[in-house]
Amino acid sequence: xxxxxxxxxxxxxxxxxxxFAALAALMVPIGLSMRHSFADLGLADCARQLAxxxxxxxxxxxxxxxxxxxxNRYGSLNLVAVLLITLPVLVGLFWGAPLVAREVEHGTHRxxxxxxxxxxxxxxxxxxxxxxxxxxLAVGYGLGISWWVDPLTQAAHEGRLGMxxxxxxxxxxxxxxxxxxxxxxxxxxxxxxxxxxxxxxxxGFIGVRAAVEVLARPHYQPARTQxxxxxGDGPPxxxxxxWILTQGVxxxxxxxxxxxxxxxxxxxxxxxxxxxxxxxxxxxPGAYNWQLYQPADRFWLFQGIETGIFVALAxxxxxxxxxxxxxxx
Amino acid sequence: MxxxxxxxxxGKRYGSTWALRDCSLxxxxxxxAALVGPNGAGKSTLLHLAVGxxxxxxxxxxxxxxxxxxxxxxxxxxxxxAQDTPLYRDFTAAELVIAGGxxxxxxxxxxxxxxxxxxxxxxxRPVGKLSxxxxxxxxxxxxxxxxxxxxxxxxxVASLDPLARRxxxxxxxxxxxxxxxxxxLSSHLLADLERVCDYLIVxxxxxxxxxxxxxxxxxxxxxxxxxxxxxxxxxxxxxxxRASHTDRQSTLLVRTDGPVTDxxxxxxxxxxxxxxxxxxxxxxxxxxHSEWGVPA
Numbered sequence: 266x267x268x269x270x271x272x273x274x275x276x277x278x279x280x281x282x283x284x285f286a287a288l289a290a291l292m293v294p295i296g297l298s299m300r301h302s303f304a305d306l307g308l309a310d311c312a313r314q315l316a317x318x319x320x321x322x323x324x325x326x327x328x329x330x331x332x333x334x335x336x337n338r339y340g341s342l343n344l345v346a347v348l349l350i351t352l353p354v355l356v357g358l359f360w361g362a363p364l365v366a367r368e369v370e371h372g373t374h375r376x377x378x379x380x381x382x383x384x385x386x387x388x389x390x391x392x393x394x395x396x397x398x399x400x401x402l403a404v405g406y407g408l409g410i411s412w413w414v415d416p417l418t419q420a421a422h423e424g425r426l427g428m429x430x431x432x433x434x435x436x437x438x439x440x441x442x443x444x445x446x447x448x449x450x451x452x453x454x455x456x457x458x459x460x461x462x463x464x465x466x467x468x469g470f471i472g473v474r475a476a477v478e479v480l481a482r483p484h485y486q487p488a489r490t491q492x493x494x495x496x497g498d499g500p501p502x503x504x505x506x507x508w509i510l511t512q513g514v515x516x517x518x519x520x521x522x523x524x525x526x527x528x529x530x531x532x533x534x535x536x537x538x539x540x541x542x543x544x545x546x547x548x549x550p551g552a553y554n555w556q557l558y559q560p561a562d563r564f565w566l567f568q569g570i571e572t573g574i575f576v577a578l579a580x581x582x583x584x585x586x587x588x589x590x591x592x593x594x
Numbered sequence: 595m596x597x598x599x600x601x602x603x604x605g606k607r608y609g610s611t612w613a614l615r616d617c618s619l620x621x622x623x624x625x626x627a628a629l630v631g632p633n634g635a636g637k638s639t640l641l642h643l644a645v646g647x648x649x650x651x652x653x654x655x656x657x658x659x660x661x662x663x664x665x666x667x668x669x670x671x672x673x674x675x676a677q678d679t680p681l682y683r684d685f686t687a688a689e690l691v692i693a694g695g696x697x698x699x700x701x702x703x704x705x706x707x708x709x710x711x712x713x714x715x716x717x718x719r720p721v722g723k724l725s726x727x728x729x730x731x732x733x734x735x736x737x738x739x740x741x742x743x744x745x746x747x748x749x750x751v752a753s754l755d756p757l758a759r760r761x762x763x764x765x766x767x768x769x770x771x772x773x774x775x776x777x778x779l780s781s782h783l784l785a786d787l788e789r790v791c792d793y794l795i796v797x798x799x800x801x802x803x804x805x806x807x808x809x810x811x812x813x814x815x816x817x818x819x820x821x822x823x824x825x826x827x828x829x830x831x832x833x834x835x836r837a838s839h840t841d842r843q844s845t846l847l848v849r850t851d852g853p854v855t856d857x858x859x860x861x862x863x864x865x866x867x868x869x870x871x872x873x874x875x876x877x878x879x880x881x882x883h884s885e886w887g888v889p890a
Contacts, residue, residue, distance in 0.1 A: 266696065266697065267696075268692070268693070268696045269693050269696055269697065272685070272689065272693070273682065276684075371680055371682075371683070372676060372677070372678060372680030373680045373681065373682055375642075375647060375674070375676035375680055376676060376680050376681060376682075376733075376736075377697070378647065379645050379646075379647065379669060379672070379674040379676075380669065380694065380697035380698050380740075381666070381669055381670050381697055381698035381699055381700070381740070382666070382697050382698075383664075383666030383669065385666075386666070591664065592649070594642045594647040594648040
C-alpha cells in the first residue's frame with residue numbers, strides 16, 4: 266500500500282517540492298536583504314527600546330524615521346505576503362480533492378478496492394501518507410514565513426496578531442493545510458469528480474477560514490479594555506503588537522461618542538474655532554479614549570487555539586471521508 | 595452441490611429506483627456462467643454486490659458462504675475485473691504486477707508475467723498507451739494472479755473488436771479450465787459468451803428472468819407452430835414465454851414440462867439465443883409510455 270501510494274503520487278510530490286523550492290529560491294534572498302537593512306538601520310534595537318513606554322523622545326524620532334525608511338523600501342512586500350496566504354488551499358485543491366475523486370472518476374477504485382487490502386486500510390494509508398507529507402510541507406512553510414515576515418511586521422508597528430500576518434506564520438499554516446486537504450478529500454468522496462470537488466474545497470475553505478477569523482478568533486480569550494485620556498503630553502500612545510478589536514471615544518458616563526477613532530490633544534489644546542479639543546464631537550470634560558484589544562503576548566495561545574480548531578475539523582472530515590469511502594461503489 | 599454465489603431476494607436501490615430487486619440465484623461451483631441482460635438491467639450492480647463494493651439494501655448475497663460487503667479476507671478468493679477494465683494508466687504492466695503483489699497476500703506474480711509475456715504485452719509501457727484488448731488482458735492477468743476461486747468479469751469484452759474478443763475469451767477459458775475456478779462474466783450480448791459458457795443467468799429490469807445450465811435451458815424450451823392459439827392449455831407446455839400471431843397461425847416459444855404430442859403443433863428445437871430473446875422481450879417498456887405522456 267505504501268509502495269502504491271508512493272508510486273502513484275511521486276510525480277506530484279516532485280512537482281510540489283519543485284514549486285516549493287522555486288518559491289524558497291525567490292523568497293530567501295529577499296528575506297536576507299530585508300534582514301540586512303533591518304539590522305543596518307538599527308531597527309532591532311529600536312523595537313526593543315520602543316517597547317518601553319518611557320523612551321526618550323529623541324530615540325523615538327530616530328527610530329520612527331528608520332522604520333519609515335524601511336517601510337518605504339519594503340512595504341510593498343506585504344502584498345506578496347497576502348499572496349502566500351493562498352498556499353494551504355492550493356495544497357488542498359491539488360492534493361486533497363483528487364485523492365478519492367480521481368480514483369472514482371477513472372474507475373480505478375474498483376480495481377484497488379477489490380484487491381486484498383480492503384478500502385478502509387487503503388483510505389487510512391493514503392490519507393495518512395498524504396497528511397504526513399503535507400504537515401512537513403506546512404511546518405516548513407510556517408517557519409519560513411515567520412522568519413521572512415518578521416521585519417515587515419515589526420516595521421509596520423503591527424503585532425503578529427493582525428489579520429493576515431497571524432495567518433501566515435507560526436503553527437496555524439499546519440492547521441489550515443491539513444484542513445484544506447481533509448476538506449478536499451471529503452469533497453471528493455461526496456461529489457466524486459475532481460472539478461466539483463475542487464470547487465467545493467475552494468468555496469468551503471474560504472468560507473470556514475473567514476468565519477473563524479472574523480467570528481471566532483476575537484473571542485478566543487476575553488478581550489481586555491484600555492482607557493486613556495484625550496489630553497495628554499507627548500506623542501500618542503502606541504500599542505505595539507496589540508490587536509485592537511474596537512476603539513472609540515466615550516463620555517465620562519460611558520456613552521460612546523465617536524466610534525472607530527481616537528482623539529489625542531496636547532494639554533489645554535484648542536480647536537481652530539477656539540473651542541476645547543473635540544468639542545465639535547460633543548464630548549464633555551473628562552471624556553476618554555477607549556479600546557478593546559487582545560494583548561500581543563497572547564500570540565502563541567491564539568495560534569494554538571486556532572490550529573486546534575482546524576486540526577479538529579480536519580480529523581472530523583477525514584473520519585467522515587473514511588466512512589463515505591466504504592459506501593462508494 | 596457446492597454453491598459459490600448465493601443471492602436471496604437480493605435488492606439494491608439507487609434513490610427510489612431499484613437497480614436490482616428480489617434477485618434470487620445460485621451459482622454452482624466450477625461453472626462458466628454468463629450474466630446476460632440489456633444495458634441497465636442490473637448486471638454491474640449484481641457483480642458489485644458480489645465483490646463487496648456495494649452493500650445490499652434488501653436480502654442477502656453470499657460468496658463461499660460469506661457476506662462480501664466489508665469482508666476484506668473474503669476478497670482474496672474473488673478476482674474482479676470491472677467494466678472498461680480500469681487500471682492506473684500511468685503504471686506499466688510490470689508495475690501493476692508489483693502493485694498487485696503489495697496489495698494481496700496470495701499473489702502469483704510469475705503467472706501474471708508468464709501470461710503477459712505470452713501475449714506479447716510490453717512490460718515497460720504505461721498501460722494507458724496499450725490497446726483496449728491488451729489492457730483487458732493485463733486486467734485479466736492481474737485478476738488471475740490472485741488465484742481466485744471465483745472470477746467476476748463485468749462486460750470484459752464490450753469495448754473490444756471481434757478479434758480481440760475471441761482472443762480474450764480463449765485465453766480466459768484456457769486459464770480457468772484446469773484450475774476449477776468458477777467464472778461469472780456479464781455481457782449485454784449473448785453472442786459474445788454463447789461459445790464459452792455452460793451456465794446462464796438472464797437479468798432484465800432488475801430481476802432474474804432465467805437461470806440454469808445451458809443444456810437444461812435449451813432442452814426445456816421448444817418452438818411451436820400451429821393454428822391460431824387462443825391461450826388455452828397445451829399438453830406438455832408449462833408456460834408460453836412468447837407468442838406471435840398472424841390471422842391463421844400462431845408461433846409460440848414455450849417452456850415444456852413433457853413431450854408435446856398434440857398433432858396440431860409443429861415442434862421445433864430452439865437455440866439458446868432464441869430462449870434468451872424470448873425471455874428478454876417480455877415487459878420492459880411499460881413505464882416509459884406514461885412517463886412520456888403518450889398512449890401505449
